[in-house]
């Protein structure tokens with residue numbers, strides 16, 4: 001590809017709203033262009049990167065025996081009503097009606113659709129196991145889209161679904177996906193960690209997340225350097241010894257249920273199951289919302305959610321909105337059975353940030369003004385409860401102590417069991433002619449998120465440093481004086497033809513720009529290998545090679561350059 005025939009649109013400065021380096025760089029390099037909140041166009045340069053990721057994901061899925069298909073992005077409500085998720089999925093689901101007033105959603109995930117396919121297509125144990133996957137656009141109406149493609153509303157996911165005759169088969173399908181994911185992230189050149197995730201009612205090792213390690217990651221991970229224990233903090237907390245929880249329950253002494261942990265107390269106050277409360281709190285932590293206080297002296301539309309950075313207040317117009325915000329079923333926040341003066345949902349995992357909050361929050365006009373922290377909830381115990389797992393805690397496997405790091409979730413694998421097959425009647429006939437529900441697994445990769453996460457791990461002050469596996473082009477040729485020097489033009493054209501002929505993805509920067517401009521652009525967009533061809537070195541039969549990753553420069557004999565690059 002020649003730049004004169006391609007489309008580059010680099011920027012000197014990133015728009016203000018971009019917070020993370022990866023987001024800034026993706027905009028500056030012209031990989032993506034924003035259309036609206038959480039909506040991005042993949043420009044030609046960015047699409048090349050996205051396709052690289054997709055290709056590796058496809059190769060590894062195919063190798064693992066999964067079969068590609070493509071399901072509709074728009075899904076009828078009936079299927080979701082059958083599984084029971086239409087009512088409970090919450091505001092992340094974008095719902096719509098067609099001209100006949102029938103309900104649809106833009107699929108946030110595809111368990112229902114694939115289970116519908118399996119229940120009508122798979123009849124016998126002889127057809128099992130099967131694993132179907134797609135690489136497709138999902139829509140989730142995220143409460144706060146941010147970080148560009150890392151938390152978008154429309155994004156590309158690879159989602160796979162396995163069907164097995166029994167639990168052992170499901171475990172094997174899951175193991176294969178674990179292996180495939182490990183391969184994908186290794187090939188992409190990412191530093192990553194697979195961690196145990198909260199697997200809810202299913203328990204055991206039934207769910208793991210794959211995280212790209214990055215300080216800016218939204219998720220906190222606990223791991224033990226002396227063993228292979230690794231879990232996201234929610235899962236680690238669920239396995240933590242009970243001692244800190246007992247201390248925390250003391251902190252809840254003004255709540256009617258002094259012997260319970262915060263979660264249990266809140267669950268009781270809300271009249272919703274504990275599991276759901278834990279999720280609610282996790283959701284708040286996930287969204288970086290730190291404290292919600294519903295107090296009797298506020299009317300409902302004054303319910304406020306404190307956020308550490310700046311203690312922003314969120315105002316809700318109606319009870320409906322609050323319910324939607326917290327993904328709660330009708331009844332939650334209803335007038336009956338809830339003592340609003342006592343509801344406190346606390347979700348934060350950062351001890352330091354928490355104490356800042358306690359100091360800052362009692363300023364006049366902030367929502368916690370008037371709350372007596374010493375009486376209501378002693379600071380130290382509060383901290384103990386919200387973060388049961390801290391660095392230095394014993395690892396649940398007893399083989400060392402825990403460290404905490406941060407990550408960006410790029411993959412999630414899950415043993416579902418018969419949750420969906422039972423709800424949707426997805427059965428097969430076993431060898432004895434018995435009808436049995438299929439054992440399912442589901443496996444997601446955030447294909448578009450990976451691009452942002454990878455950049456978050458690899459950039460410098462000049463721009464992106466793509467691994468060869470993800471780079472939009474492997475090599476760029478920068479001829480200095482392409483339009484003016486016959487010798488430079490001839491050498492550049494010959495090298496370009498040779499590399500292209502060998503299947504190397506090569507970009508020739510044939511713009512009539514100053515060398516500094518061309519170098520800066522090529523560094524910004526992160527091309528791993530650069531060959532500069534100029535009259536001076538050509539006179540000695542040499543060209544200049546620069547490695548974007550290593551930052552090294554060397555002169556290479558013109559005759560050896562192909563061998564050197566390949």
Ligand code: ATP
Pocket residue numbers: 109140142149150151152153155156157286409410411412444445446447448449
């Ligand atoms: P998160 O915790 O980041 O909200 P999730 O747990 O809701 O993600 P899953 O339902 O597990 O996401 O979906 C599978 C994968 O899809 C995730 O591991 C992630 O890589 C990706 N993904 C989820 N939400 C988004 C989003 N809003 N933008 C980009 N990628 C996403």
Ligand code: MG
Pocket residue numbers: none
């Ligand atoms: Mg999510």
Ligand code: MG
Pocket residue numbers: 409
């Ligand atoms: Mg998650």
Ligand code: MG
Pocket residue numbers: 209409411412
């Ligand atoms: Mg997940």
